[in-house]
Amino acid sequence: MPIIDFHTHYFPDKIARDAIISLEQKGAIKAFTDGTRSGLEKSMSAAGIDIAVNLPVATSPEQVDSINRWAVKNNSAPVFSIGSIHPLSKHPETIISFVGKNGLRGIKMHPEYQEFSPDDRSLDPIWEACIRYSIFIIFHAGADVAFKMPFRSNPAKFAELHRRFPELKMILAHFGSWTQWDEVEKDLIGLDIFLETSFTLGFMEDAKFAELIRRHGADKVLFGTDSPWRNQKKEVESIRNLPLEDFQKELIFHINAEKLLNS
Ligand SMILES: [Zn+2]
Known part of the structure; x- marks a missing residue:
């Protein structure tokens, strides 16, 4: 597959x-x-990964335009790119429309590197523009190895954002919030949002992970590795070995991602 x-x-x-x-x-x-x-492509070949999505993060508003131009130029198989925006960007609508018109399907935001909380109302224009241009948003979610507690995002805040903007196509990296699995289970499982798998394998027991995937719905789970920070080959093998049905692995490995990238 x-x-x-x-x-x-x-x-x-x-x-x-x-x-x-x-x-x-x-x-x-x-x-x-x-x-x-080229290093990423080598790792993909070794792992049997056909397509990867690159997620750049702007750590200042000044970086946004050049990152997005670079992303557009480098948005080709086997590594597609999405765009970026910063919480302090002055004209979110202009940025999101540039992203959409130039063939990027989503944007990445990182609460820790970009110092924002997903429940901050001043960011509403970003979410509204994403909905208008049908751009998905992938958030770093929960703890990050490079930062200390308290973390700026958590499952309850993402659940609240989803309640306020149900049409926003939201993807949460690190299975909803890294290492906050009890809250993920309580606040996110079953909601109409995507959970991405990076940094979950090896941090949660396989049986528990498979159970949460089944309860959330494998049609809303995306395979991701956070390469270069994880070994792609090992991550592929770990998902293959999960106690799930083949059709669920097909959804996770490619069908859900294809839908998002082609919509
Ligand atoms: Zn990452």
């Missing part, structure tokens, strides 16, 4: 080395690629 990795990162060749070194230090983790596109 085809495999789509919905959560990967690479950097322009010129800055890849420095970016990897500084992120490794910040998170006290080790990268599994050299941070370049």
Whole structure:
């Protein structure tokens, strides 16, 4: 079956080395690629991954336009890219319409790196523009190895955002909020939002993970690795080994992602 990795990162060749070194230090983790596109493609081949989605994050409003131009230029198989926006961006509607008109299907936002909380009402224009242009939004969710408690997002805040904007196509990385599985179970399981699998395998027991996927609905779960921060080959094998039916693995590995990328 085809495999789509919905959560990967690479950097322009010129800055890849420095970016990897500084992120490794910040998170006290080790990268599994050299941070370049060709490094990612090599890792994909080794893992049997056909398509990957690159998720750039703007850490200042000034970076948004250049990141989005770069994303548009590099939005081609086997690594598609989505766009970026910053909570302090002045004209969200202009940015989201640029993203949509230039063939990017979504944007990524990161509460820790971008210092916002998903329940901040000043961000409503971003959500409204995403709905208007049918752009999905993928959030980093919950704890992040590079930051300390308290974290700016949690399952209850995302659930509240979903209640306020039910039409917003929302994807939560790290299965809804990294390591906050009890709250994920209480506040998110069953809602009409997508949960992405990176950094869940190995942090939650396989049987529990499979149970939550079944209860949430495998039609709302996306395979993602957060490469270079996880080993793609191992992640693929771990999902293959989960106690789930083949049709559920097909949904998770590619069918759900295909729908989002082609809509
Ligand atoms: Zn990531």
